[in-house]
Amino acid sequence: MERNLMKGNEALAEAAIRAGCKCFFGYPITPQTELAAYMAKRMNKAGGVFLQAESEIAAVNMVLGAASTGVRAMTSSSSPGISLKSEGISYLAGSDVPAVIINVERGGPGLGGIQPSQQDYWQATKGLGHGDFHLIVYAPASVQEMVDMVVTAFNKADEYRVPAMILADGLLGQMMEPVAFPEISAEQPDKSSWAANGHKNSREHHIVNSLYIDPKTLEDKIIERYERYAKIKENEADAELYLTDDADIVVCAFGATSRVVKSAINDARAMGIKVGMCRPKTVWPFPEKQIREACANASKVLCVEMSMGQMIDDVKLALNCEKPVEFFGRTGGVIPTPAEVLDKIKSMGGNK
Amino acid sequence: MTNEILIAGFGGQGVLFAGKILAYCGLMDNKELSWLPSYGPEMRGGTCNCSVCISDEPVGSPLVLTPDILIAMNQPSFDKFVGTVKAGGTVFVDSTLVDCACDRTDIKIFGIPSSQLADENELKGGSNIILLGKIIKETGIFTLDTMKKAIEKVVPPSKAALIANNFRAIELGMNS
Structure with a gap:
């Protein structure tokens, strides 16, 4: 495979496009801005949508909307921006909607600083939003791994119907290393059993929702989700x-x-x-x-x-x-x- | 064998670009490599530096703290980093802008009036590339052929007309 030199942020974006990501919604923040800039340049040509939202909160809710229709969608940010996205990420998890979220971490808390950090570990692994839920969280250590893990993240998110996160940091996002892009199958999993997309009244409506007023219904939903988490724990830890x-x-x-x-x-x-x-x-x-x-x-x-x-x-x-x-x-x-x-x-x- | 290179200067002197050329040289020679720019508060204050590691092994930490090769393009960078160079290391300095007097005897310092050479040869902004020419001559880290290939890769197609100037700057550095 041909080796190219790329910044981690750019490699994340290119890998997402090759993995079939059709919608990227972002908002600039150091040190991940190159990711959104790369998407702005490439996504349209690749037949997808790049949209710079008015805020991080808007961007993650656009991901919720797009991914609900069954397309692969992604958003990215850095630490303070991820905190803003946490409400939407909880909704993604509660709606069983697969999506990929990228955090190129910087120093915190608050506005913190712009240099690399790993201070969002607890947030990513224990409590990225309200409610009982998890994301699959990948932690790359090289630009090549950033590419490979974005592809895996999309596949596993779809397989288990959970959001997945790439937990990177400013050092990985800013550095350039040789990277090779693997052949990626264009085939994507069939989401027709749940996706809320157009069907010309040919079937019952699909509803993508995270609101369950009846506690027992909600409990059953969560228990079913935890059965999937158990499978993830068994199969995906690496x-x-x-x-x-x-x-x-x-x-x-x-x-x-x-x-x-x-x-x-x-x-x-x-x-x-x-x-x-x-x-x-x-x-x-x-x-x-x-x-x-x-x-x-x-x-x-x-x-x-x-x-x-x-x-x-x-x-x-x-x-x-x-x-x-x-x-x-x-x-x-x-x-x-x-x-x-x-x-x-x-x-x-x-x-x- | 790992070569840790630190390039430092003001924003606009082509610090990151020179680092990119060295990184692409590594790519051309099928080496393991990393390129890491400063993007922190120091960059916002106008100074800029860039770490490049070229190695036969996978690169560990990409942050260069004790360089084998230092390229200093302004006085603050020379003063700040000359003490960090490994014993036996090499320093390349734009002597038009930097007074490179130093009492260390365990490193080699090459002062090249690269800004002046660039001006005299109508290679505005080519001081960084002239220094790269000097580096390949003195350290043998890459061949001229490799560096030319790297330049062809790094210069964007829209600026292809500048490739010849970069080649000229490399040769000026090699002959300085």
């Missing part, structure tokens, strides 16, 4: 294991941070420290089994994040708190350095 077989210390990190950690691990290995990494590629569902396997022979675990420590909760839960889990993080847009992570690994000892 992680990369790096040098974990003989590792005495296992580092857990995702996204851009995992690249910094990998550099630190290579340096530590050169010094004879037995350290490896477990990198969640999906953060919901969380790859609990993979983490347990990766840490089976380790005496200590370290979680490194661009936050004050959020994924560390899930790591502790996955390990049933049976092993000590330490934390190192930088926040507010500061990117940890390989040297800082190496110092932390060294301070934890680690059998040579």
Whole structure:
């Protein structure tokens, strides 16, 4: 496959178009603006719709409308914008409408800053809006993975009728790396059993809705949805294991941070420290089994994040708190350095 | 083998463009690579820098903190980053604009009057490319052929007329 050089933000957009995304609704915000700009340039030529909405809230509700008719639709933003979209995302989940939402995270809370962060982990995995619901959340660590995961996100969203999110950050969005686009099947799943599209009165109306006044009906709906979540947990959790077989210390990190950690691990290995990494590629569902396997022979675990420590909760839960889990993080847009992570690994000892 | 390159200067000097050419050189040579621009508050203050990693292995952290090669196109960038260059590293400076006196003896510093050369040769804004020519001559990181191919790839079709000027700037740098 031919390698091209692309920014992460542009690669996300191109991958979505190739995955059959027909509607993109966006609103500019640093550091994801190139995504919307690329869509503005390409989407029309690709036979789709690009629309810059008047706000993030409008954009996500346009996604709800478009995706309800059965087309593939996407929106993207960065942290403060995702908070604005959270109401619409809850409606997507409550209406069982598949769609893809991209968060190129920046520092928070509030307006925060514009540099990379991973402070939206809790929001993405635990509570992106009101009500009992989840999204499938993918955490790419390279521009190539951004491409591959957008395609997977559209497919899995359709398969399970849930919204899916790409949880990236400003570093991945802004950087350029070689990227190759896989052949993507033009065939899309049949949504005719539920999509609210034109049918010239040839069938009963389809209603896409998230309002259920009768509590028992609503409870049944949610329980059915949780049966799908159970299948997602069983089938879709994914992680990369790096040098974990003989590792005495296992580092857990995702996204851009995992690249910094990998550099630190290579340096530590050169010094004879037995350290490896477990990198969640999906953060919901969380790859609990993979983490347990990766840490089976380790005496200590370290979680490194661009936050004050959020994924560390899930790591502790996955390990049933049976092993000590330490934390190192930088926040507010500061990117940890390989040297800082190496110092932390060294301070934890680690059998040579 | 990994080469970590940091290019720094004012906005408008072609810092990101020079980085893009180096990144495309890596692509042409089938290397692993990353290109990361500064987009933070420092950029909004008028200065700009760009990290490029060229490697035989997958690139870990794309942020260059201790460069093997530094290109400094203004005084604040030289002053800020010269101390971060790895021992044995190389620094390329636009000496028309930058006083590159420095007491480090473990690095090599090349001062090239690239802005002046660009003006004298009617290559306005070509200082960045002249510096790239000097880099391939002194470090051998890429061949002239690779860099020419990269330039053909980076210059957009609507500006194809500028390719010849860029080639001239590279050769000026190589011969400086």
